[in-house]
Amino acid sequence: MDTPDSSLVLHARDLRRSYGGRVAVDGVSIELRKGEVLGFLGPNGAGKSTTMRMLTGNLLPDSGTVSLCGVDLFEKPLRAKEGLGYLPEIPPLYRDMSVDDYLKFAMKLHRARTDALAETKARCGLADVGKRLIGSLSKGYQQRVGIAQAIIHDPDVIILDEPTAGLDPNQIREVRTLIRELGDRHGVILSTHILSEVEGVCDRVQILHRGRQVYCGEVGGGQQPIEAGFNNPPSVDELAGIEGMASVEALSPNLFRLHPVKGLDPTESVVRLASERNWKLQRISPARNSLETIFAELTREAS
């Protein structure tokens, strides 16, 4: 029997969902651990919100399962949701309520600890605005209130759907810092169509395209690849034999993507050998990383 993985706070398997015969989500699986921020990235229409709604029990999948801290979301929804905080794309805020009254209401709803109000306000930078009406706050502060209602019961899993949409650059920076801090204590899923958001905030990313998962990997994990072009190109084996080179891809007969060994930079060796062996170096520069390349290809196709 498998040993249960206690750090696994959310496990979704093979989620599928159609709307009137049109497939929106087609076999998506997600694993989330405590202490990580997972970016869920994809162009508009990729199926992110549909997936988020299934992960939070707001939409039934056609097939597939979701468990939160080992509890099946569709069999025991109330118990499973005790460990879940959710900020939908449109935050569920009451503009005519004060921040304190609204958060007290959220505390009752989630059966939070009685001392949760002050701590949550402090974590979200809301300590000075408790008496203010939500409708009178800036969008950035309103978003903090949205995040506060999602974390007030100290859930293991926090799901944030496009949390920086519609904010100005300063507000975006503040909200991203807050999300990063949440990632130290909770498991966080952040859906977004902005690549830099994933790079700035997330530990791991899953890219969705037309309902399918097309990429899953660590953010900033590997070494930055290098692209090198030659008029009199060497063989792949010759390049791969250079000290500090992990692998080499031929992009065309004259152009190569070089993957360095972690911590090493073979650029100087390539330049020196090119001159010694008359490879006629045209250019050598850092390549775009694979995440950027994949996402650029996806978004180009989708637009």
Ligand code: ADP
């Ligand atoms: P994203 O959040 O990545 O922008 P969505 O999950 O909102 O993507 O949408 C995925 C696909 O499902 C899109 O083609 C969208 O038009 C379709 N869709 C989403 N919600 C509905 C709905 N309620 N009824 C019909 N089609 C929908």
